[in-house]
Amino acid sequence: MTTPLTSTQQAILAYALEHTDGRIEWFPASLKGGARKKVLYSLCRHALIQPSGDNWQITPAGYEAMGRPCPAQKSVPAKPHTRQNSKQAQVIAMLSMPEGTTIPQICIATGWQAHSVRGMLSGVFKKKLGLTIVSVKTDAGDRSYRIA
CATH class of the missing domain: 1.10.10 (Arc Repressor Mutant, subunit A)
Structure with a gap:
């Protein structure tokens, strides 16, 4: 199922994909206050973004809606090995x-x-x-x- 996106939603998601590794940090200058909240709510309701700490992150469905492949999950670095003779x-x-x-x-x-x-x-x-x-x-x- 494809979710129809408004031009504002497309601009926000495109900027996040291009500049911030999928984090929603930028909004058009004309989008203020309640309108910004409504856009975020709509994207979240369609499962295109999800909360990530204090920010919003694009979900795999968001990547799909923008026609982009979802990036591979970042692997957790292994715990450093402690030398026995240190x-x-x-x-x-x-x-x-x-x-x-x-x-x-x-x-x-x-x-x-x-x-x-x-x-x-x-x-x-x-x-x-x-x-x-x-x-x-x-x-x-x-x-x-x-x-x-």
Whole structure:
């Protein structure tokens, strides 16, 4: 079934296909407020566009209505392989021990300064790798870190 498109709808879809990889980001200057909403609603109702985050994205039916082939799905990049002999792997092994490890111990093992170790703990391990790091104060007064 082909959906008849108005000239405005065709212009919006054509611009999205040519310039923004199918994202609806441009509208004719004469299309304001309620008229813009009605055009989007009509395109959505005919399943030619769909919400994608804060934007609208052309659907496969939208590509078909414009006489264009639907682009291939982008493959999700594989998770990077972590080397077993890297300093990061050493630190993760130290943090995996039941008693954990201290910042001075990590400094000795890696040759890093203390501020670099703290940055690795908060930036790479917590934010990028999503590890939960638990900090406990030892009897000696040092702080011991381990993976929960």
